[in-house]
Amino acid sequence: MLGVERLHQHTRIEEQIDLPFLESLRISFQSLKIRFGRSIITTAGITLGIAFLVSVWTNNEIDLALQESGRSSTIANLEETSEQGISTKDIWLIIMSLIVCVVGIANSMLMAVTERFREIGTMKCLGALDGFVVRLFLLESGFQGFAGALIGALLGTLGAVALGLKDYGLDLFFYFPLLPATPEDAPMRIGVLLLILFGCILGMLLAVIGSSFPAWRAAKLPPAEAMRTEV
Template sequence: MQQRAPIEEQIDLPFVESLRISFQSLKIRFGRSIITTAGITLGIAFLVSVWTNNEIGLALQESGRQSTINTFEDTTETGISTKDIWLIIMSLIVCVVGIANSMLMAVTERFREIGTMKCLGALDGFVVRLFLLESGFQGFSGALIGALIGTLGAVLLGLKDYGLDLFFYFPLLPAQPEDGTMRLGVIVIILLGCILGMILAVIGSSFPAWRAAKLPPAEAMRTEV
């Protein structure tokens, strides 16, 4: 048997190339991207609104202007009611599960595409990088929109409960009241929401993408959703 030129090693692609491919994919799949992003937006909006609402309540409580509705009977030493702690934990769980699920679905329906790219000579790492970039961008933009919607919701709710007093005591920045507890402030909550959304989206998509990229292409292409 005749020996031909030995098989060379596949090259790495420049980062710009992956960036371009992933953005093209987001753009053309715009409708589907919006649905995935909406999942992230909703999760983060829920979390941020509950959190901000709680923060507003605490700030106004400290200022002595209590809501006519909330009576703060059941408060812990930190001033947060156990009900609110539960609400924040619950919204966090909803957010994690919702985002992980929508990213997982979005990647699973693209297993075939991953297999095809590998047939054309894509390295495993390249495939994973594409999904990392796509989901990172989706995660960040979705979470940012969600955080803003959530804040708006909490402000509207606050206006209903506290009236215009809300704006005098609005907990925009981090603060440390006299009782020694820590208030994050709305800006930090928005930032945390964005980071959380992005991290969840990236984990939720790059883990299944990595698994699919590791599969032999024949198997990845066989996967039907």
């Protein structure tokens, strides 16, 4: 009988501390507002990496679209200004920039965990589950990743458009590859809109990956130790 009462009591406690997902979203967003300065620094790294990726890829899409236009002046400009496809050098630069993004996110989130030892300890003393703590940090990093990637994707697209105007003039607007296309006897183009969407998803995933270890560390932090820590 005593065991049944303890089981019911344990169930009631879990129901009290296992907050709904929407409440976790609200708490994560509020935390980002409080630490807005650090959030901007973390977001800036993602913005630069995704901007470079989208810029290179969009520039390649523009080259393909204008080459398919068949206009002799456009093809002449294309042959003079660039080579078709993304170069190996650009691919390596993209990979390295994204790796730097992940490392920067991990470092920033580790510092955030250190600064919030007492906050984490208080939540765990009040009965917060490890999964709840992990969820908070992953949501925060996901917000930052998506926001930074969206800004970076738009900046990268604008940069590619500026370069395209310089190389091809107003022909760029007539043949701008906004949507996917599968022309005959030519490589498939995925379109700039899908590139922006892909950049946003990639940035969010990189942010979540980079914050996975800091989130796990925060969840495993003993409450008593966290409360004694001087930050």
